[in-house]
Amino acid sequence: MRDWAVPLTIKVNEETFTPRQQAVLTAALDLLVENGDGLTMTAVARRASCSKETLYKWFGDRDGLLTATVQWQAAKVRMPQVDRSHLNAKALRLSIEQFARDLLTVITGEVSITLNRTAVTHAAQEKDSLGTIVLDNGPMAIRRRLKPILEAGRDARLLRFDSSEDAYRTFFGLVVRDVQIRLLLGDKSLTQANVTDNIEADVKSATDQFFALYGAKATL
Structure with missing residues (x-):
């Protein structure tokens, strides 16, 4: 269930x-x-x-x-499309990799960084509802897109976890790491070009680590 x-x-x-x-x-x-x-x-x-x-x-x-x-x-962070009745390890991994790629690309882009900076400033000043709007329709909405896929993987005995919320939080941390906060704070040593050049390697590493933690034996 x-x-x-x-x-x-x-x-x-x-x-x-x-x-x-x-x-x-x-x-x-x-x-x-x-x-x-x-x-x-x-x-x-x-x-x-x-x-x-x-x-x-x-x-x-x-x-x-x-x-x-x-x-x-x-x-722009697309919801992975999976066939629950024929879900296999390869399809699940590709779907999760696609999600990770979209997630990292979008949240480290100039638009998302600006949105988040503005929303944080407004929330701190209790200026308007932008903070709530960004939270509900950005991070929370993105979370709701992946959790059913993780649960589909669990139902297919490809993943093992008790809570899809905990599994998603782990996945998010593996993908995003400290990149977003460093960009938000204007870390001069981290450029958009550096992030873009490393996305594919970061996505593969995060996916490998996620399956190492949550993958069933058949998928490892």
């Missing part, structure tokens, strides 16, 4: 938003990177060449726009 009841079909991806809405959300992300704080409906409408009325119709208000923007960014 799974300890996290999330259907495998629930996800936010390119099909969730129309191409025009995707263009608007991309414009909002660009403005966040450029300006960090003070994102307004007027600025997004101007950048995306649409009316504020359209933005309000699609997203409700500024918080709704911010929520959709964070969801759009988080959707």
